[in-house]
Amino acid sequence: MQYIADMQATNPKSDQESFAGSLEIARRIRSARARAGFTRKQLSAASGASERYLAHLEAGTGNPSVEMLLAIADALGMAMADLLPMGGERDQAVAQAAQLLRRLPPERVQGALKWLGEQPDGLDGKGRRIALIGLRGAGKSSLGKALADRMGAPFFEMSKEVERRYGGSIGVLLEINGPSALRRYEAEVLADICQHNPAAVVAAPGAIVADGKLYDQLLRTAWTVWLQAKPEDHMDRVVAQGDLRPMTGNRAAMNDLKTILAAREADYGRADARLDTSAQDFDQTLKQLESIAIDLMK
Known part of the structure; x- marks a missing residue:
């Protein structure tokens, strides 16, 4: 068929x-x-x-x-x-309503007809948690650690927490169990972080926006900051970390990076705030990030 x-x-x-x-x-x-x-x-x-x-x-x-x-x-x-x-669907409004319904967590589906598409919990539940989103090389790890130190809060990299919970690398997890298993581990890790840490800084995986339910969960439970950078800076920073894979087919890799950035821009744009990490040095960027975090948690 x-x-x-x-x-x-x-x-x-x-x-x-x-x-x-x-x-x-x-x-x-x-x-x-x-x-x-x-x-x-x-x-x-x-x-x-x-x-x-x-x-x-x-x-x-x-x-x-x-x-x-x-x-x-x-x-x-x-x-x-x-x-x-x-x-x-044949009607645009119905299609939008159905999409919103699919993204609701199971415990909220029963009340969906009353408040479909709304955020009934308002700003509650985010506490003093800051989540950094963006592509690899935006500065989530380095800035996240430094911000956590200034806040006196723990720092978590979701990908590393997944590997710790799984007992192996994400590459092996994907190869053996597939993408659905990775998404399940990521959801469990995020839930545990939020349950046990009223204050925390979280570096989210770059592709978290591709999982609508998980991304919505992050937006509900943490103040999100989109760390932006020029494509060239993304590439240079990843290579500086010792990963030479992005340089394979240099021109093609850069084109792929720009395509991914463009495809995720609208989803990243749902964050509570954004910060250009290419516009100034690390210390100035950290200072601005700390200021944004303070404003968000007021």
Whole structure:
């Protein structure tokens, strides 16, 4: 069974409209893959779809089956409906409401009809927790440690906490258990940090915005600051840490980095505040970050 064929059978469209639908699915898959930071090869391994098939889908020339869309969505940690134009709905407002409902934590679903899309808990629950988000190389670790020292609070890197809990590297976790296991560990780690630390500084994984539920959980339980940097600074800082992988195919790596930044910009933009770490030296950046944290926690 194929999505395009099914849609044509139940709701006949012109060839032009069907082609537009294919292009929209292609755009959504490309965007979701970029937000997750997956290469096409990685998505192929996680979903079971061939790289060639994915290339056709992302070009709008493939014929997406329901089975394959489900596998791709699962690999990317999202609902299949989020890969379809308007979530598969015929009304834009209904599509937006359905998307909000899918992102609600289970304990709040029962009251969804009363306050759908609202934040009934207001600012409660964030305490004195500061979460730093952004791509690798933005300064989350170095600035996070320094800010935690100034606050007299513990510092946590979610990725390292996941590895400690799992007992192995994230690379091994992904290879053996897949992306869904990583998302589960990340959610457990974040919940534990918030439960036991009314004050803390947390460095979140760069791809946390690709998991809608986990990102919403972070936004509800911590004051978030998006650390921004120039693409060149992201690359230079990662290399300075001893990771030479970004330099493989230098031009292609930089293009991929810019694509990921563009794809995640709107999601990163949901943070409570943002700070450009390329605009001044480390000490000045730390001073500004501390000022932002103080203002947020007032």
